[in-house]
Amino acid sequence: MSAVRLAGLRKDYDGVPAVRGLELEVAEGELLVVLGPSGCGKSTVLRLVAGLEEATDGRILIGDRDVTRLAPGRRNVSMVFQSYALFPHMTAAENIGFGLVVREVRRAEVCERVGRAAALAGCAHLLARRPAQLSGGERQRIALARALVREPDVFLLDEPLSNLDAELRAQTRAELKKLHARVGATMLYVTHDQVEALTLGQRIAVLRDGELQQLGTPDEIWGKPANRFVGRFVGTPAMNILDSGAVLGLETPFGAEVGVRPEHVVLGEEGVQAAVSLVELIGSEALVHLRVAGTELVARVPAETRHLPGDTVRSSARREHVHLYDAETGERLPWR
Amino acid sequence: MLGAAAVVAVVALPVAFLIGGSLRQPGLPPPRTPELIPDTFEFGNYERATELVGLGRAALNSFLVAAVSAPLSVLVASWAGFALVLLRPRARSTILAASLLALMVPLTALLVPRFALYRSLGLVDTFAPLVAPALVGTSPIYVLVFYVAFSRLPPELFDACRLEAASPFQVWSRVALPLVRPVAVAVGLLAFVLSWGNFLDPLVYLHDRDLFTLPLALRSLAQLDPTNYPLLLAGAVIATAPVVAIFLVAQRFFLHEHRGAGWLGR
Numbered sequence: 001m002s003a004v005r006l007a008g009l010r011k012d013y014d015g016v017p018a019v020r021g022l023e024l025e026v027a028e029g030e031l032l033v034v035l036g037p038s039g040c041g042k043s044t045v046l047r048l049v050a051g052l053e054e055a056t057d058g059r060i061l062i063g064d065r066d067v068t069r070l071a072p073g074r075r076n077v078s079m080v081f082q083s084y085a086l087f088p089h090m091t092a093a094e095n096i097g098f099g100l101v102v103r104e105v106r107r108a109e110v111c112e113r114v115g116r117a118a119a120l121a122g123c124a125h126l127l128a129r130r131p132a133q134l135s136g137g138e139r140q141r142i143a144l145a146r147a148l149v150r151e152p153d154v155f156l157l158d159e160p161l162s163n164l165d166a167e168l169r170a171q172t173r174a175e176l177k178k179l180h181a182r183v184g185a186t187m188l189y190v191t192h193d194q195v196e197a198l199t200l201g202q203r204i205a206v207l208r209d210g211e212l213q214q215l216g217t218p219d220e221i222w223g224k225p226a227n228r229f230v231g232r233f234v235g236t237p238a239m240n241i242l243d244s245g246a247v248l249g250l251e252t253p254f255g256a257e258v259g260v261r262p263e264h265v266v267l268g269e270e271g272v273q274a275a276v277s278l279v280e281l282i283g284s285e286a287l288v289h290l291r292v293a294g295t296e297l298v299a300r301v302p303a304e305t306r307h308l309p310g311d312t313v314r315s316s317a318r319r320e321h322v323h324l325y326d327a328e329t330g331e332r333l334p335w336r
Numbered sequence: 337m338l339g340a341a342a343v344v345a346v347v348a349l350p351v352a353f354l355i356g357g358s359l360r361q362p363g364l365p366p367p368r369t370p371e372l373i374p375d376t377f378e379f380g381n382y383e384r385a386t387e388l389v390g391l392g393r394a395a396l397n398s399f400l401v402a403a404v405s406a407p408l409s410v411l412v413a414s415w416a417g418f419a420l421v422l423l424r425p426r427a428r429s430t431i432l433a434a435s436l437l438a439l440m441v442p443l444t445a446l447l448v449p450r451f452a453l454y455r456s457l458g459l460v461d462t463f464a465p466l467v468a469p470a471l472v473g474t475s476p477i478y479v480l481v482f483y484v485a486f487s488r489l490p491p492e493l494f495d496a497c498r499l500e501a502a503s504p505f506q507v508w509s510r511v512a513l514p515l516v517r518p519v520a521v522a523v524g525l526l527a528f529v530l531s532w533g534n535f536l537d538p539l540v541y542l543h544d545r546d547l548f549t550l551p552l553a554l555r556s557l558a559q560l561d562p563t564n565y566p567l568l569l570a571g572a573v574i575a576t577a578p579v580v581a582i583f584l585v586a587q588r589f590f591l592h593e594h595r596g597a598g599w600l601g602r
Contacts, residue, residue, distance in 0.1 A: 052495050073501025085492035089514045099500035102510070150500075 002063030002153040002186060003028045004049065009058035011044055011210075018044045020210040021058065026154075031180045031187040033201030035194060035221075037233065041210035042190045046156050049188060051075050062153050078147035079156040082163065084139045086131040086146075093118070093127040096145045117149035118142075120183070122175065137168045144176075148183070155187040161196060173199060194234050198222065206230050224323075228330035231259045231323055237287060240265065240297050241325070247272055247292045248317040256324045256333050262287065264321035265299035267307070271316025276307050290315055354576070358382070358569035366562055381570035385557060388567065391574055393546065394553035399578070401463050401549060402531035405470040409527035410520050413473035417482025418508045421494075432483070435476040444536070451540055465541040466534065466549075474530065478523050485516040518590035525586055529579055550575045 004026040011019040019041045026032045034042045047053040049060055051072035060068045067075045078099075086095050094101075097114040105113075118124040123141035131139055140160060147155055160176075161169045177200055180187055191197055197204050198218045206213040206221065206229075214226035225231035231239040239259045245252035249271045252258050267274075267288065274297065278289035281303055288307050290297040292315055299315065307313060324333040352372055358381055360367075360374040386392055420428050454465045473479045489512065497507040513520060535551035542548060548556075554575055557568040 047495075050495075050499060052498065071501075072495075072498040077499065079496070079499055081492045081496065083490065083492050085490065085496040087493065087496075087511055087515075098496075098502075098510075102497075102500055102502040102506050 002065075003030075003061075004154055004186060004188065005059075005061040006045070006049070007059040007061070009045070009048060009060065010056045011041070011048055011053060012056045018210050019048065022210070022212055024205055024212065024215065026186055026188055028186055029184045031177075031189060031200060031202050033189045033191060033197040033204045034207055035191060035197040035201075035204050035234070036207035037192055040207045042192075042207050043158055044210075045207070046079070046158050046188060046190050049075075049154070050077055050079050050156050075154075076150075076152045077154045077156055078150055078152040079158065080140075080143045080147050080160045082159040084131075084143040084160075084163075086139055086142055088131050090130070091127065092123065092129055092131070092134070092142045092145075095131070095142055096127075096149050098146065099150050113149050114145075117145040120148055120179070121145035136164050137172060140164065140172060144179070153186065155185050157187060157189040159191050159193075160189075161191075162193070169196075176200060194236070198234070206233065208233075224332070225259070226332050228257065228259065228325045231325070235261055237262050237298050237300070239323075242295055242297070243327075245322060247295050247297060248315060248322065250317065250319060250322060252322075252324060253333070253336065255327050257327045257330075259323035259325055260317045260321060262298045262300035264317050265290075265297060266316050266318070267299055267301055267305065267313045268316070269314060271314040274313055274315045276309055276311040276313060278309055279307055288313075354569055354572055358566055358573045360566040360569075362564045362566045364563060366565060378566065381566050382574060385567040385570040386574065389553045389556040389571070390545070390548070391550070391553050391571055394548050394550045395574065395578070397463070397547060398532055398549040398551075401466045401534075402528045404463075404467050405474065405531040406524045406528035408467070408470035409474040409478060410524045412471060413475075413478035413523060414482045414513055414516075414520060415508065416473050416479040417484075418486050418504070418512055420479070420483040421486040421512075422504060432480070435480060438476045447536070447540060454541060460541055461544050461547065462541075463547070466531070466537050470527070470531075474527050478527065481519060481523055482516070485519040486512055489515055521586050521590040525583060525590075528582060532575075532579055 006022050006024040009019055009022040009024075010017065022045065024032075034045055036042045044053060048055050051067065051070060055068055058068070059066055062075060062077070087098065090098065093114050096117055097110045100110045100113060114127070115124065118127055121141045121144040123138060123145055126134060126138055126142065131142070134142065140163075143160065161172055164172060173196060189200060198221070201218055203215060203217055204221045205215045208229050214221060214230045216224075216226075221230065221234055225234060225239070228241060232241065239261050242248070242258040242260070244256075245258045248258070248260065248265070250258070272292055274290040274292040276288055277291050280287040280289075284303050286301055286303045286305065286307070288299045288301055290299060290313070297315060301307070319335065324335060325331065326333055353370060356372045356374055359377045359379065360371070360381075361376055361378050362381060362384070420431060423431065450465070451460070454460055454468075459465055469475075493511055493515075494507060497511055502510070533551060534549070535555070538549045538552050539555075542552065554568070554571050557571045560567060
């Protein structure tokens, strides 16, 4: 396994930048998640590392090797595609062993390595089937085994869970995490799903319009969003952004916006008077939409509090849960 | 349903008249009205037609030419179509435009220059001029058909191949061609039929009767007097039967596709 370093990586399409001077380092054996909304350039980053796109500028290093101008097949990377890209006319075993066969590896060794990779990905019982005879989750395992079989320096995963239903996605997510722990591979994982990013990633790189917004551990991304975009993008429902802390009964600096996550809005006896405009029950929790001094605010509270539209409540938040952002730049400001 | 019946009638009726006419007693004046079933069946017409103009030899010649031309056309046209998919967009557009332009040129316009070329190469009175078009895929339309078929394959499949260091030939042979097998079979059939029924090229390039292909032999039968038209029709049945047989054998290949549930996980 090798570390990956992206140095000033840039990709333009007809003069329109998709990735803008990205600086990123993935440690050896690390699972780094690239998180961002659709069109932010995250898949382009993955394709640049794979060599499927040519960089406009900058360098890509895998270990000590500069692979920026190398053909995809010479970079020793494996990729799991969003659509899995399994060859429909081949059996699962043929799909997994394809890379070895085209490299003219001995037949016996191909069989042995295919069996080992399939066992690792939990699909050894599916080897004789064709993709059309497999469920979404099973196809995903075959795609993983195909990535594993070559024992590459780096694994690239492009939204591999997005085609699975919610239950299977949660199950496969956990299995992916275990698999990473088992093989200790360097993995670059792209997703727009923040839950996937927070649960899987050892570190997360948040991307927007081809620019890195924040690089940090899931705790850092969640607890100290570097700017207003990260704060709002990570978390469901999105972080409340308020013009001032007065709505929560807090004194905040002039020119600073206030960010507070719905779960950190406290409804109780203290704080500023607010009117409940809507209540959404989500199982054990409720999202309470409030109107406070002309400002909309969402609070996440236990469902048993049973607020009703039209109720009057008091809203507040603890200072340590409130984030300050520059109203103009959106960058994080310290509390003074 | 009614439409399908109409189509079947349009196709089947001439075939029925062909078979019926081929079994009519030769030497009689042609019937005044179309005759589907003759009064007596004269199966000897087939033997006589074959002996009269050497249909057996001509069929063998036609088969030899078509058996080389059709697979060669598929091979070259699929290579060219695949190369178009791999090309950068600008080069691809230029070549596609050139192919369409080539399609506009009537083949007869090239007949004289082609004849001059083959004569200067000493290839007249050989099968080479009949097979040579297959070396460029026979027709730009076959190349375009393959290009469209390959470009409909999900690009991720080609990306996966590139990551596995597969050469363009390996991608073509192991992934692309097997996935467009119905198209390859259809193009092969078309190329076979085109070669089998080709009248103009053998007429221009073949002078030795031993090299005559079926259409030329049938032309000889057409020169018989009108009372012997059952012999011409018997020859036409003999010429048609192998193509129909090949179509029946091949249809199961182009009616079967790998796409179905689970095509690329979608």
